Amino acid sequence: MSLPHWSYVAMLVFCLAGTLPLAAYYHLSVLRQPRRLLLTVVAAGLPFLLWDLYATRERHWRFDPAQTLPWRVAGLPLEEIAFFVVIPLASVLTYEAVGVVRRAGRAAPSRRQGGVR
Numbered sequence: 001m002s003l004p005h006w007s008y009v010a011m012l013v014f015c016l017a018g019t020l021p022l023a024a025y026y027h028l029s030v031l032r033q034p035r036r037l038l039l040t041v042v043a044a045g046l047p048f049l050l051w052d053l054y055a056t057r058e059r060h061w062r063f064d065p066a067q068t069l070p071w072r073v074a075g076l077p078l079e080e081i082a083f084f085v086v087i088p089l090a091s092v093l094t095y096e097a098v099g100v101v102r103r104a105g106r107a108a109p110s111r112r113q114g115g116v117r
Helices: 003-025 034-057 078-103
Strands: none
Touching: 003 078, 034 078
């Protein structure tokens, strides 16, 4: 397999590498609550996964075999399925980290709080 086959995987790894450290740095409890996290990922990802399955079967779009890994599940590349896990996880981690920063008062002051105008 050539380097372009790994580009989708690399993007997913990049997303995780940018957000997983937030859990440790901000002491987030997201990863310590696996059931809640799983429910969130399923609720966010499943509708889009089903839509993706439908759209590819109806040939609304396709995945270029030259840019994805050869392994498929129900016609979707493995990395496409992983997308529906990685992106909701990265979103939850980012959302929780922003909440911690705001609660700690380290967020940029707004105009009403006498911030820069």
